[in-house]
Amino acid sequence: MFLNDDFLLTTEPARQLFHHYAKAMPIIDYHCHLDPREIYEDQPFNNLTAAWLYGDHYKWRLMRANGVPESHITGDASDYDKFLAWAKTLPKAVGNPLYSWTHLELRRFFGVSELLNEDSAPAIWEQVNRKLAEPEFTRRGLIRSSRVKTICTTDDPADSLVYHKLLKEAEKDFSVFPTFRPDKALNIDDPGFPAWLKALEEAAGTPVTTYAELLDTLRARVEFFHYHGCRLSDHALDVLRYRAGSAAEAQAIFAKRLEGAELSQEEITLYRTELLTALIGFYLDKGWTMQLHIHAYRNNNTPMFHKLGPDTGYDGINDLSITESLSKLLDRAECGSGLPKTILYSLNPGDYPALLALMGCYQKDTAGKMQLGSGWWYNDTLSGMRQQLTLLADNSLLGNFVGMLTDSRSFLSYTRHEYFRRVLCGLIGELAERGEAPDDMDLLGQLVRDISYNNAAGYFGFPSAE
Numbered sequence: 001m002f003l004n005d006d007f008l009l010t011t012e013p014a015r016q017l018f019h020h021y022a023k024a025m026p027i028i029d030y031h032c033h034l035d036p037r038e039i040y041e042d043q044p045f046n047n048l049t050a051a052w053l054y055g056d057h058y059k060w061r062l063m064r065a066n067g068v069p070e071s072h073i074t075g076d077a078s079d080y081d082k083f084l085a086w087a088k089t090l091p092k093a094v095g096n097p098l099y100s101w102t103h104l105e106l107r108r109f110f111g112v113s114e115l116l117n118e119d120s121a122p123a124i125w126e127q128v129n130r131k132l133a134e135p136e137f138t139r140r141g142l143i144r145s146s147r148v149k150t151i152c153t154t155d156d157p158a159d160s161l162v163y164h165k166l167l168k169e170a171e172k173d174f175s176v177f178p179t180f181r182p183d184k185a186l187n188i189d190d191p192g193f194p195a196w197l198k199a200l201e202e203a204a205g206t207p208v209t210t211y212a213e214l215l216d217t218l219r220a221r222v223e224f225f226h227y228h229g230c231r232l233s234d235h236a237l238d239v240l241r242y243r244a245g246s247a248a249e250a251q252a253i254f255a256k257r258l259e260g261a262e263l264s265q266e267e268i269t270l271y272r273t274e275l276l277t278a279l280i281g282f283y284l285d286k287g288w289t290m291q292l293h294i295h296a297y298r299n300n301n302t303p304m305f306h307k308l309g310p311d312t313g314y315d316g317i318n319d320l321s322i323t324e325s326l327s328k329l330l331d332r333a334e335c336g337s338g339l340p341k342t343i344l345y346s347l348n349p350g351d352y353p354a355l356l357a358l359m360g361c362y363q364k365d366t367a368g369k370m371q372l373g374s375g376w377w378y379n380d381t382l383s384g385m386r387q388q389l390t391l392l393a394d395n396s397l398l399g400n401f402v403g404m405l406t407d408s409r410s411f412l413s414y415t416r417h418e419y420f421r422r423v424l425c426g427l428i429g430e431l432a433e434r435g436e437a438p439d440d441m442d443l444l445g446q447l448v449r450d451i452s453y454n455n456a457a458g459y460f461g462f463p464s465a466e
């Protein structure tokens, strides 16, 4: 039964919806953390650990929860020993999405249907590594075989986008577009802020010594990113604070920071609010979609942060309230030139009702202009997705949802789209079975096709491949 054709499809309508409508749709992965250079260089993977465990902080957390020493997670143990440590951990992960994802990846990419555990590990290691050495198992090969049409990476404004340029020339089967993520511009209190400004100056070829120059340069980078196919921005807003001020105040705070003085929380918040408001205007002008990733509570383990840096498995969920600051931010934009298309994600699923209520206040002109993002990170689970979809259907228009993204650092994560589509069809199938939705395959089939692909294709307006 496990992972059979009807995995997660418990009703007849669900099975029809998945097999006849959702399954064959191609993929638009509009938010991920793949490295464009790796995509361009298209090297084969040395082995399954390289493809699976490098950079995958989801797996690292489970291994740590299983008492695996750090040497076998991020340290200098051999790749085989790391793989074996994962294989020993996995049997205890029943019920965790990683249990299903891992086995789905083994099946879909490598045709391995045995369960991975300590006993099966040696043979699976050999079998998969042999496949990974074949020409169609390179980075791009994996993307192609997953029928991915569009990938959006996550990029700093100071990035030269050289690999996106090269990919545009070299790759005709799918497109790789950048996403504008100016966290480093907003994080004025970060010790690396002055160095980042230098990097920005270098990339843009213009001085960034004042707040006005920063704005001009960021606007120019938005144009540059747009030229290279960018149609989305992204922000990590771990804490939402709002304090309106003037450009003159933002300039004074910027100058104070460059002099090396300590900023107060109020100053930081004012600067961030002003800059984000300006950026929202830039996104609107370009017709971009703004993504706000809200309420991660990052880097909770200081020794491990010093050892491994960010995004290594030490992030929690922020349980602060969300509506007041977010409403002020969105409303200010609405009072000005307007809001761009916006996707709101929160790591705290308790925020979903508030986000849904708020986003409904700014819907206009574009179908699904304001979106509740797909279950993010710790919510990227069976129950998390069902919750997000159920609340979205309760409070907005499920049929306009732009659907799934991997948010991943791994080239094997595309099966998450399959998982999502199964959850989606499973949920809609249940509604039909219970008579809460019409058992009308034309209607429901169109809905799942739209959510799987068509909505994203229409909503983001990516440049078409010439």
Ligand SMILES: O=C[C@H](O)[C@@H](O)[C@@H](O)[C@H](O)C(=O)O
Residues within 6 Å of the ligand: 033, 236, 293, 296, 311, 376, 377, 407, 408, 409
């Ligand atoms: O799925 C988890 C993610 O990849 C996580 O690492 C990112 O969402 C990252 O923290 C970010 O802010 O972009």
